[in-house]
Amino acid sequence: MTSTAGVAPLAETDVTQPSAPDDVPPPSGRKRGRIGYLLLLPGLAWLAVFFVVPFYSLLATSLFDPSGSDTRGYDMTYHVANYWNVLQDYWQPLLRSLWYGALATAFCLVLGYVLAYAIAFKAGRWKNLMLVLVIAPFFTSFLVRTLSWKLILADDGFVVNTLQFLHVLGDDGRLLATPVAVVAGLTYNFLPFMVLPLFASLDKIDGRLIEAASDLYANPVVGFFKVTWPLSLPGVVSGTLLTFIPSVGDYINAQLLGSPNQRMVGSVIQSLFTDANDYPAAGALSVILMAIIVAMVLVYVRRAGTEELL
Amino acid sequence: MAWLRRNLVLILGIAVLVYTFVPIFVVVLMSFNDPASRLIYSFDGFTLHNWLNLCEDPSMCSALGRSVQIGLLSTVVSTILGTMAAFALVRHDFRGRSATNLLIFLPMAAPEIVLGSSLLALFVGAGFAGQLGFWTILIAHIMFCLSFVVVTVRARLAGLDDTLEQAAMDLYATPQQTFWRVTFPLVFPGILGAALLSFSLSFDDFIVTNLNAGQTTTFPMYVWGVAQRGVPMQVNVVGTIMFLISVVIVVGGEVVSRRRSRALA
Numbered sequence: 001m002t003s004t005a006g007v008a009p010l011a012e013t014d015v016t017q018p019s020a021p022d023d024v025p026p027p028s029g030r031k032r033g034r035i036g037y038l039l040l041l042p043g044l045a046w047l048a049v050f051f052v053v054p055f056y057s058l059l060a061t062s063l064f065d066p067s068g069s070d071t072r073g074y075d076m077t078y079h080v081a082n083y084w085n086v087l088q089d090y091w092q093p094l095l096r097s098l099w100y101g102a103l104a105t106a107f108c109l110v111l112g113y114v115l116a117y118a119i120a121f122k123a124g125r126w127k128n129l130m131l132v133l134v135i136a137p138f139f140t141s142f143l144v145r146t147l148s149w150k151l152i153l154a155d156d157g158f159v160v161n162t163l164q165f166l167h168v169l170g171d172d173g174r175l176l177a178t179p180v181a182v183v184a185g186l187t188y189n190f191l192p193f194m195v196l197p198l199f200a201s202l203d204k205i206d207g208r209l210i211e212a213a214s215d216l217y218a219n220p221v222v223g224f225f226k227v228t229w230p231l232s233l234p235g236v237v238s239g240t241l242l243t244f245i246p247s248v249g250d251y252i253n254a255q256l257l258g259s260p261n262q263r264m265v266g267s268v269i270q271s272l273f274t275d276a277n278d279y280p281a282a283g284a285l286s287v288i289l290m291a292i293i294v295a296m297v298l299v300y301v302r303r304a305g306t307e308e309l310l
Numbered sequence: 311m312a313w314l315r316r317n318l319v320l321i322l323g324i325a326v327l328v329y330t331f332v333p334i335f336v337v338v339l340m341s342f343n344d345p346a347s348r349l350i351y352s353f354d355g356f357t358l359h360n361w362l363n364l365c366e367d368p369s370m371c372s373a374l375g376r377s378v379q380i381g382l383l384s385t386v387v388s389t390i391l392g393t394m395a396a397f398a399l400v401r402h403d404f405r406g407r408s409a410t411n412l413l414i415f416l417p418m419a420a421p422e423i424v425l426g427s428s429l430l431a432l433f434v435g436a437g438f439a440g441q442l443g444f445w446t447i448l449i450a451h452i453m454f455c456l457s458f459v460v461v462t463v464r465a466r467l468a469g470l471d472d473t474l475e476q477a478a479m480d481l482y483a484t485p486q487q488t489f490w491r492v493t494f495p496l497v498f499p500g501i502l503g504a505a506l507l508s509f510s511l512s513f514d515d516f517i518v519t520n521l522n523a524g525q526t527t528t529f530p531m532y533v534w535g536v537a538q539r540g541v542p543m544q545v546n547v548v549g550t551i552m553f554l555i556s557v558v559i560v561v562g563g564e565v566v567s568r569r570r571s572r573a574l575a
Binding site for chain 1: 317319320322323324326327329330331332333334336337340352391392394395397398399400401402403404410413414416417419420421422423424425427428429430431432434435449450452453456457460510513514516517520521529530533534537541545546548549550552553555556557560561564568
């Protein structure tokens with residue numbers, strides 16, 4: 001199981017490092033003994049206590065009796081009906097989140113592929129600079145960036161006025177408070193998660209293979225689909241996952257750029273916890289979201305034939 | 311025409327890059343804005359007021375300070391723990407490698423809202439509902455930074471050629487000397503990158519933080535709060551400063567590594 005392939009380290013510019021395959025027999029030089037365990041222990045313990053155990057807490061919370069409250073405490077009654085209830089109440093934001101996430105991922109793939117391809121094959125000596133430029137805007141606060149989009153897409157702003165002039169939008173048409181703004185925001189905010197793994201994959205491709213394709217009379221389009229695209233699939237798979245998963249769970253874009261009609265599931269979970277104090281419902285909805293994502297990821301990874309990614 | 315066809319992909323790529331900078335441009339511009347009203351948000355006039363009076367709203371600066379504090383603390387802890395784990399993964403042999411890798415991978419793959427609500431369920435279940443605040447935020451941030459540190463340092467370590475270390479050993483360096491004089495300096499850029507990444511992940515986090523913050527406010531939470539009722543222009547100053555700092559660090563790192571590779575070559 002190699003796990004690094006999927007996640008290109010954001011701050012490192014040389015994302016080209018291939019990950020070490022972990023299940024092959026240990027290469028020479030791997031030391032046996034107690035030190036390895038001692039080095040691992042603190043980090044793994046932290047993850048066990050604050051990542052694994054909380055999942056059990058969440059699962060337990062989702063089965064509490066809804067009659068309790070966070071101050072009086074909850075009774076554990078294995079109240080599976082919580083799941084049915086939240087599905088009935090919130091299937092719309094749930095589906096909407098998956099749909100927006102899928103759309104944003106598709107747009108990110110198109111934009112990100114162009115950018116990653118340009119950096120990997122066309123940038124020449126500017127390769128590193130362009131990579132740095134991909135990352136740089138995203139060190140500015142997520143919320144400040146999103147608010148900036150709110151301004152750009154504002155009702156009498158330049159973008160809306162231009163689109164009205166071109167009759168793409170009606171005279172009282174707007175972008176804010178529409179699904180367009182939300183999906184655009186998601187696409188923008190998660191783009192680097194697509195570009196970096198795509199670049200890592202594309203950069204590893206041996207240019208001679210592409211040359212060979214054109215020597216054998218493949219035109220550039222055929223060459224791309226027969227050679228470049230298949231070889232970049234690991235990057236496509238990890239990039240789409242890294243974009244899809246956070247964008248489905250995100251609610252900042254929906255809240256700042258959308259209206260209540262674009263409410264996403266993250267926002268529902270958040271307010272069930274903090275405003276409604278309905279912990280069992282919030283827990284159940286969280287578990288459902290996680291289960292859907294895990295199921296989709298497993299099916300997707302299997303169909304893409306890149307199981308080694310997980 | 312031929313030129314255009316040859317460079318089409320590059321031009322499109324640069325166009326995408328320009329697009330990613332559009333909001334940054336607006337943030338920088340707005341940091342010099344003299345708004346007519348807090349609710350109508352357009353560029354009305356140039357002023358240095360926002361830069362000179364950064365803490366006009368004291369609650370913004372206290373939130374900012376808290377975010378920096380949490381960011382630094384979670385960076386230190388997660389970088390140390392994550393680097394140790396990365397060394398173990400690359401250099402040591404142990405049982406349960408697959409399970410360990412999965413445990414490290416999963417926090418990066420889970421949506422933040424699920425991470426945040428699980429932690430909240432844990433804290434409330436353990437009776438800490440009243441103590442949500444600085445420490446629970448810190449615990450959460452260390453948790454989600456850890457995996458990114460492990461992955462970043464591991465990539466650096468795995469790509470390392472061990473001939474230099476062997477040379478050191480051949481020249482009678484003790485294992486400690488080899489580690490501190492050869493291995494560590496070679497891995498250091500990876501560790502530094504991981505630390506920067508942790509800080510920015512922590513500083514920027516909203517969703518996990520918001521669930522586990524209780525009454526405490528971090529900078530993103532402050533921005534979220536004011537987004538509904540008019541954003542003070544100083545928020546854009548902070549955004550601009552963050553952008554400048556990151557550019558200096560990233561470009562500086564690039565220059566240093568370029569110089570170093572030239573010196574080696």
